[in-house]
Amino acid sequence: MRTRPLKVALLGCGVVGSEVARIMTTHADDLTQRIGAPVELAGVAVRRPSKVREGIDPALITTDATALLKRGDIDIAIEVIGGIEPARTLITTAFEHGISVVSANKALLAQDGAALHAAAEQAGLDLYYEAAVAGAIPLIRPLRESLAGDKINRVMGIVNGTTNFILDKMDSTGAGYQEALDEATALGYAEADPTADVEGYDAAAKAAILAGIAFHTRVRLDDVYREGMTEVSAADFASAKRMGCTIKLLAILERAADGESVTARVHPAMIPLSHPLASVREAYNAVFVEADAAGRLMFYGPGAGGAPTASAVLGDLVAVARNKLAEATGPGESAYTQLPVSPMGDVVTRYHISLDVADKPGVLAQVATTFAEHGVSIDTVRQQGRPDGVGKEASLVVVTHRAADAALSGTVEALRKLDTVRGVASIMRVEGE
Ligand code: HSE
Numbered sequence: 001m002r003t004r005p006l007k008v009a010l011l012g013c014g015v016v017g018s019e020v021a022r023i024m025t026t027h028a029d030d031l032t033q034r035i036g037a038p039v040e041l042a043g044v045a046v047r048r049p050s051k052v053r054e055g056i057d058p059a060l061i062t063t064d065a066t067a068l069l070k071r072g073d074i075d076i077a078i079e080v081i082g083g084i085e086p087a088r089t090l091i092t093t094a095f096e097h098g099i100s101v102v103s104a105n106k107a108l109l110a111q112d113g114a115a116l117h118a119a120a121e122q123a124g125l126d127l128y129y130e131a132a133v134a135g136a137i138p139l140i141r142p143l144r145e146s147l148a149g150d151k152i153n154r155v156m157g158i159v160n161g162t163t164n165f166i167l168d169k170m171d172s173t174g175a176g177y178q179e180a181l182d183e184a185t186a187l188g189y190a191e192a193d194p195t196a197d198v199e200g201y202d203a204a205a206k207a208a209i210l211a212g213i214a215f216h217t218r219v220r221l222d223d224v225y226r227e228g229m230t231e232v233s234a235a236d237f238a239s240a241k242r243m244g245c246t247i248k249l250l251a252i253l254e255r256a257a258d259g260e261s262v263t264a265r266v267h268p269a270m271i272p273l274s275h276p277l278a279s280v281r282e283a284y285n286a287v288f289v290e291a292d293a294a295g296r297l298m299f300y301g302p303g304a305g306g307a308p309t310a311s312a313v314l315g316d317l318v319a320v321a322r323n324k325l326a327e328a329t330g331p332g333e334s335a336y337t338q339l340p341v342s343p344m345g346d347v348v349t350r351y352h353i354s355l356d357v358a359d360k361p362g363v364l365a366q367v368a369t370t371f372a373e374h375g376v377s378i379d380t381v382r383q384q385g386r387p388d389g390v391g392k393e394a395s396l397v398v399v400t401h402r403a404a405d406a407a408l409s410g411t412v413e414a415l416r417k418l419d420t421v422r423g424v425a426s427i428m429r430v431e432g433e
Contacts, residue, residue, distance in 0.1 A: 001032075005040035006321050009074045009099070011065050011090055012081035013046045013053060016104055016131070019310035020078060020317075021056050027314075035321040039076075043068040069093050076320055078313060079103040080131075088112055095123040100324060102316040104131035104309055110205035110221040113212065117333035126329050128316035133206045134159050134285040136308030137301040138315070143213045143289070144331055150291040152214040155253040156431065157287030158280050159206040161303045162197040163229050163249040165189045165283040167268075171246050176234050189283050199228035200249065200266045207251035210287075211264040215255055217339040219264050225344035227267035236426050239354060239397060242382075243430075245270040246278050250431060254347075261342045270352055271432035278432075345406030350379070350430040352399050353412065358420040359385060359394040366420055367396060374411040377401040393422060399430065 008024070010017055024031065024041050032038045044056055045065030053061070062068055069077060069090065077094040079101060081087045087108050094101050101120070103109065109116070109132050120127040130140045134157070143152065158164050162184055169180035181198070184190035196202045204224040211219040229249045240247050251266045271278050276298050280286040285303025290296050302308040323330050357363050364383065371378050382397045400408070408427075415421050 002037035002325065005038035006035070006075045006324055007040050007042035007073050008317070009042060009065075009068050009077045010044045011068075011077055011079045011087075013044050013056070014080065015306040016309045016313065017044070017078075017080040018053060018056075019306040020080065020313050021053075023307075023310055023314050024317075025055055031314075031318065034318055036325055037321065039317065039321055042074060043071075065090050066093055069097055069099060072097075074099050075324055076100050076102065076317065078317065079105060080313065081105070082107065084108055084111065088116070091116060091127075092119055095119045095125055098123065098125065100126035100320045100329075101128070102131075102313055102320055103127070103129045104313055105129065106132040106202070106205040106209060110208040113209065114218055114333065114335070120329075121332045124329060126320045126323055127332070128320055128330065129209075130316050131309045131312035133209055134287060134299070135161075135301070135303040135305060136311045137285055137287065137299050137303060138312070139210070139287055139299050140213060141315075142299065143210065144334070147289070147291055147294060148331075150293045152289060152291045153255045154290040155210055155214050155251075155287060156277065157210075157251050158248055158277055158285050159210075159251050159287065159303065160197055160200075160203040160249060161283030161285055162190050162194065163200075163203070164280060164285070166198070167229065167232065167247055167249060168281050170232070170234065171237055174234055174237070177230060177232060198230050200226045203249060203251050203266045207253060207264050207266050210251070211253040211262060211341075212333075212335065214253055214289075215262045215339055216334045216337045217262060217341075218335045219262070219341055223264055223341040225263075225265040225267070225347075229268045231426070232268050233426065235354070236428060239352060239426075240270045243270065243352070243399070244274075245272050245430070247271075247428070248277060248280070250277070252431065255339075256342065256346075261340045261346075263342050263344070263347050265344060265347060267429060269429040269431040271430075275432040345404065345409070347405045348402050349405070350400055350402055350433065351408050352397065352426075352428045352430050354425040354427075355396045355398070355415065355421055356423040356425055357394055357396045358422065359392055360420070363420045364396070366418060367398070367415065370414045370418065371398065371400070371411055374407050374414065376403040376407050376411050395425070
């Protein structure tokens, strides 16, 4: 057992950072045994030094993160600041000074993962970021290590707890989007500005990271098709229920059938109640992985919060510390397949389309013809007279067989031009069947 400690710089001491510091202190003896050397919190870089931080020696606090990294005795930096800058510059500085990095920063990894991996590799250092995707849930290491001998074909998951909480409330109480969002805000699940969550940006960043690791290719944030969930209505949930489904905001990453390309997307979708992801309630996350040999796996747990995210950070800290002692590094970026990311138009799935139409002879035939002209095959049609338009208007719900997204978009565009179609009330993809 080495007695000289490995020195750790903590960059950021908010909800996650303070939990990291707490666990490093309370579990110090166990961490020492598991690593084979003590890990010592040697400095904590913060923005507001006057804030009281229970359990942290005030002498460790500094506002100068760069100086902390440059002082010459730090072995590992933990970056829990979030956002692009100054996190990116600090991580680069760490690598320039022989410091391995553990990060929880999904936005940065999704945007600049390739460059940061290259910098780590060039310096012979580690860059670990289990906490960047789905909080406490072990996902990056299972994909990168446990499943490294298999071939992953599909990853489908709920990777944003805030939106899952909102959708779950809408489903279980019949509430509309705004009412459910207000409850999520009051309970502290949603931020004051919920845009990153409800518009799918947070999930898209996680999707880009997961897709790159799952398919051994490079997937940039811009490659991920993204639709938020602000348009999902109580009426959509009522339609989903009629089909034996619920609605989730899903990140879906797929290898094309010919294996020559991949797709990455985030959008709300109906899934059957029998699918394991349908039973993921409240703010939990879950990721369903399909691999050639392993078959179907599901990873489930808390995807956010101080302690759960700190658990993932600490796991990385142990791994990186062990590597340091062994004078080795763990796996870096694996992007050898260089598979192109296909556009959303190439994605093939099923659709649930709800139309407001004129209630008169020939309308159904006209609508069906429009689908046929675009090569989209209809599975079921349900027509219902509207109480507010007896004999004049009806709601028409069409569920299709599998079709390319581009063909469906063409169909909807043509439907909108029909005089008899008064409006397209909603379009939702149907997944998981
Ligand atoms: N805001 C995220 C969520 C957690 O609601 O899941 C951090 O990624």
